Amino acid sequence: MKILVCISKAPDTTSKIAFSAGNTQFDENGVQFIVNPYDEWYALVRALELKEAGGGNVTIITVGLATDDAIIRKALAIGADDAVRIDAEATDAYYTAMQIANYAKANSFDIVLTGKETINYNGSQVAGMIAEAMEIPFVSLATKLDVSGNTATLEREVTGGVQEVQVNTPFVASCAKGMAEQRIPNMRGIMAARTKPLNVVAPAAIDSLTSFVSYETPNAKSAVKMIDPENMDELVALLHNEAKVI
Amino acid sequence: MILVYVNSDHGIGKSAMEVVTYGKKLGDVAVVTAGNATDADLAMLGQYGASKVMVDHNAKADDAQQLTRLIANAASAVDAKIIIFSHDLIAKSVAPRLSVKLKAGLISGAIALPETNGDFTCKVNVFSGKAFGKVKVNTDVKIISLLANSIQPEITGANCAVENFDGQVGDVGIKVLETKIPEGEIPLTEAELVVSAGRGLKGPENWGMVEDLAKTLGAATACSRPVADIGWRPHHEHVGQTGFAIRPNLYIAAGISGAIQHLAGVNGSKVIVVINTDPEAPFFKAADYGVLGDAFEVLPRLNEALKKFKAAQ
Numbered sequence: 001m002k003i004l005v006c007i008s009k010a011p012d013t014t015s016k017i018a019f020s021a022g023n024t025q026f027d028e029n030g031v032q033f034i035v036n037p038y039d040e041w042y043a044l045v046r047a048l049e050l051k052e053a054g055g056g057n058v059t060i061i062t063v064g065l066a067t068d069d070a071i072i073r074k075a076l077a078i079g080a081d082d083a084v085r086i087d088a089e090a091t092d093a094y095y096t097a098m099q100i101a102n103y104a105k106a107n108s109f110d111i112v113l114t115g116k117e118t119i120n121y122n123g124s125q126v127a128g129m130i131a132e133a134m135e136i137p138f139v140s141l142a143t144k145l146d147v148s149g150n151t152a153t154l155e156r157e158v159t160g161g162v163q164e165v166q167v168n169t170p171f172v173a174s175c176a177k178g179m180a181e182q183r184i185p186n187m188r189g190i191m192a193a194r195t196k197p198l199n200v201v202a203p204a205a206i207d208s209l210t211s212f213v214s215y216e217t218p219n220a221k222s223a224v225k226m227i228d229p230e231n232m233d234e235l236v237a238l239l240h241n242e243a244k245v246i
Numbered sequence: 247m248i249l250v251y252v253n254s255d256h257g258i259g260k261s262a263m264e265v266v267t268y269g270k271k272l273g274d275v276a277v278v279t280a281g282n283a284t285d286a287d288l289a290m291l292g293q294y295g296a297s298k299v300m301v302d303h304n305a306k307a308d309d310a311q312q313l314t315r316l317i318a319n320a321a322s323a324v325d326a327k328i329i330i331f332s333h334d335l336i337a338k339s340v341a342p343r344l345s346v347k348l349k350a351g352l353i354s355g356a357i358a359l360p361e362t363n364g365d366f367t368c369k370v371n372v373f374s375g376k377a378f379g380k381v382k383v384n385t386d387v388k389i390i391s392l393l394a395n396s397i398q399p400e401i402t403g404a405n406c407a408v409e410n411f412d413g414q415v416g417d418v419g420i421k422v423l424e425t426k427i428p429e430g431e432i433p434l435t436e437a438e439l440v441v442s443a444g445r446g447l448k449g450p451e452n453w454g455m456v457e458d459l460a461k462t463l464g465a466a467t468a469c470s471r472p473v474a475d476i477g478w479r480p481h482h483e484h485v486g487q488t489g490f491a492i493r494p495n496l497y498i499a500a501g502i503s504g505a506i507q508h509l510a511g512v513n514g515s516k517v518i519v520v521i522n523t524d525p526e527a528p529f530f531k532a533a534d535y536g537v538l539g540d541a542f543e544v545l546p547r548l549n550e551a552l553k554k555f556k557a558a559q
């Protein structure tokens with residue numbers, strides 16, 4: 001079983017979100033970068049569990065510049081066998097997905113896993129795009145994944161509930177909570193990661209379809225109005241007359 | 247022409263009315279849908295601005311590949327320049343595929359109408375609701391996936407025609423074994439009112455007061471992550487950075503500290519009420535109304551006050 005796990009770099013969840021260059025760029029000053037949590041906790045760990053149970057190989061892939069190597073080594077320390085970095089800035093989801101699809105097509109993987117979304121762009125776009133480019137099925141927001149031979153059984157989120165589905169390999173799935181438990185890399189893993197192969201691949205010529213032109217942060221909330229805990233009639237009246245939400 | 251995809255498998259929901267209303271503000275709207283909704287239900291979308299509904303009863307909304315073919319064929323039939331989805335779980339599996347198939351730029355998580363003088367740009371949520379971004383689309387055909395509760399449905403017209411459309415959807419790629427949707431619950435992501443609680447409630451046996459309040463309000467229930475992790479509440483109620491992101495009109499949070507990762511999932515709410523015993527709880531900074539008090543007393547009291555209010559209405 002050959003599994004490809006897509007890994008992206010994201011600001012730590014506690015980062016202060018600010019912008020620079022006239023609100024056109026994310027301000028990386030003082031920001032700590034991590035492996036996007038969905039990619040690490042769910043996609044990567046489930047891929048490793050499948051490999052541990054049934055053999056095979058787990059390759060991670062990132063579309064990014066050399067500054068992404070630190071998070072790639074982190075993912076290798078958790079246990080991936082090798083890594084590929086497509087040496088280009090991930091300008092939009094389409095560009096990113098087409099680069100990954102090209103690589104995946106040329107190297108025939110059984111399963112391509114991604115996270116549910118990146119916590120910076122929240123697009124939930126890349127995985128479906130990879131699947132369409134490869135003309136294979138896509139299971140979005142999967143919370144369970146089991147494989148037997150060339151058939152996989154997955155559970156996925158649907159509006160208001162869950163659904164159990166079956167697909168044949170090859171397929172793409174985006175991974176959400178429930179898939180696996182976070183693993184903390186140990187010293188041996190960190191040491192081993194230093195010498196695992198990281199192949200840097202030149203990008204294919206692909207257009208971006210979208211671009212971010214500017215950012216803004218939400219207006220600060222006006223001060224909270226404190227309500228006497230004995231007087232819930234007042235809260236109800238405010239919700240009705242002032243906030244107009246009930 | 248504007249093409250709007252509507253999920254009609256469980257009747258016509260509020261999000262369907264929202265996307266048709268949104269589309270109507272951009273041009274003449276055709277709706278495309280799959281599954282087995284009745285013509286009467288679908289015709290009603292005319293009231294929100296659709297000029298016709300195209301339905302393929304053979305296509306399965308559960309199968310992203312079939313749906314992608316259906317929408318692509320509908321788009322070419324009506325020569326659509328803008329294709330609109332509600333940013334739900336179906337859109338998350340279909341819109342990216344469609345983007346590649348049509349080579350059309352996709353804006354996901356839109357929260358406003360696009361600006362179309364000069365560049366085509368649209369405002370979206372980024373950084374898990376901690377910021378907004380403006381996305382520009384460079385392609386002739388554009389796809390917009392609109393976050394729920396970004397626009398109020400408006401009735402502007404009358405019922406419209408419903409026609410059968412052969413979407414030439416081909417084979418299914420995904421075999422559905424079982425779908426489990428709890429009966430009678432309001433899906434969290436569609437709910438306008440949400441009552442949520444966290445570790446401050448001490449144990450699952452105390453959720454009765456949360457459910458009672460939700461019932462009085464007609465609200466959905468939600469929870470913080472640790473509460474779902476320890477199994478006090480089902481996972482589909484978990485909101486936040488790693489759970490569902492919601493943007494209801496009213497979010498009532500009891501016994502939740504308001505960690506940044508929790509706020510990431512709820513900071514799009516129009517009005518936030520926080521009930522907490524700790525005056526230093528960070529959630530008060532993000533709240534519109536705060537109640538410094540014990541949830542075990544405040545929740546039942548609020549429930550009684552609401553019942554009184556509803557009875558007087």
Ligand SMILES: Cc1cc2nc3c(=O)[nH]c(=O)nc-3n(C[C@H](O)[C@H](O)[C@H](O)COP(=O)(O)OP(=O)(O)OC[C@H]3O[C@@H](n4cnc5c(N)ncnc54)[C@H](O)[C@@H]3O)c2cc1C
Pocket residue numbers: 013037443444445446447469470471472473484485486487488489500501502503504505506507508511521522523524527539540541542
């Ligand atoms: C990468 C990452 C992702 C995360 N994702 C999420 C996420 O998606 N969603 C999420 O919720 N969390 C998430 N977390 C966890 C988050 O950091 C917090 O730990 C969590 O939200 C705390 O849950 P809580 O508020 O229920 O519990 P606590 O922090 O324990 O807060 C309980 C609160 O209840 C109050 N309280 C106690 N007794 C009462 C009473 N009788 N009446 C009223 N109030 C009372 C206390 O004052 C306190 O403020 C994430 C963390 C990380 C690191």
Ligand SMILES: Nc1ncnc2c1ncn2[C@@H]1O[C@H](COP(=O)(O)O)[C@@H](O)[C@H]1O
Pocket residue numbers: 006007008009036038039061062063064090093096113114115116117118121122123124125126127
């Ligand atoms: N630059 C990238 N390189 C590799 N994988 C990525 C990249 N960006 C996004 N992904 C993958 O695609 C998923 C969804 O990203 P998004 O569409 O941005 O929400 C992420 O969870 C990653 O698994």
